[in-house]
Amino acid sequence: MRSPYAYQPHGGALGRAGVGAVGAWTFALATVAFLSANPLLSAALIAALLVAGALSGAQRAVRAATRAGLVLGLFVVAINALVVRRGETIWIRAFDLPLLGQIDITAEALAEGAALALRIWAVLLVFALFSARVNPDAILLALRRVAARSALTATLVCRLVPLAAADQARLREAVMLRGPGAAPVGRGALARRLLTGSLERSVDVAATLELRGYALARAPRRRGRGERLAARPADLEMTAAAAVCLAVAIGARLSGLLDFEAYPSLRFDHDPISATAVVAIAVIALLPLAVRAR
Secondary structure: OOOOOOOOOOOOOOOOOHHHHHHHHHHHHHHHHHOOOOHHHHHHHHHHHHHHHOOOHHHHHHHHHHHHHHHHHHHHHHHHHHOOOOOOEEEEOOOOEEOOOEEEEEEEHHHHHHHHHHHHEEEEEEEHHHHHHHHHHHHHHHHHOOHHHHHHHHHHHHHHHHHHHHHHHHHHHHHHOOOOOOOOOOHHHHHHHHHHHHHHHHHHHHHHHOOOOOOHHHOOOOOHHHHHHOEEEEEEEEHHHHHHHHHHHHHHHHOOOOOEEOOOOOOEEEOHHHHHHHHHHHHHHHHHHHHHOO
């Protein structure tokens, strides 16, 4: 069973761009998500990333990231509502929980948790697209002259994390196929088996790399003029879109258009100017993908 986050060659919009351009595009969107907790900005980024997944053929990775984001988001909202005791609008007053004492759930705490959940969902979508549409070998090729060991580490992470996810899916399927008469298998046993398999695979990979001479750390041979990788037409478009998105988001944040305050009362910018800036960020991010899709 192949992990939805595993790299698969595809001729979509992200597949036609180089690793540097896609990396700049995803880094810009992740940075925009961290710039402000404004729910309008997070919702626009999520919508843009869902469309980007459809245009680039990464629907499985987007769906998996969406499921993980929703589960993690609900957990964040619940924890924030129970732990944070600030806010003027109290929805549920004075009930006791062990270790936490008297709890007052406020609308502001729920709103802040929801804003954090939206940001988490957006960042998960960004990294899901990067993992599913960027070739790990291209990462190693692009970064090996700058930082060979870091490039190798990044490549191994991009390869081994989807393998661990696939192992988990296979273990769950094997447990389900054992039948009702078999002894139940808890999550702890599955986690131990998954950790054991991952450690065994890491030892095998380390031994293979040592046998292939990676421990010698020799400098790679320089490319000649005829061996250099040609720039792809989509690289400039995606890099420019990433730079413009980041510039618009930083400008809007510095000018106070994307402010978000949960305490003591909920306040966030949702005026027409802020909405226009948010829509502009999403449209600019999707523009090179839509052009290449046509």
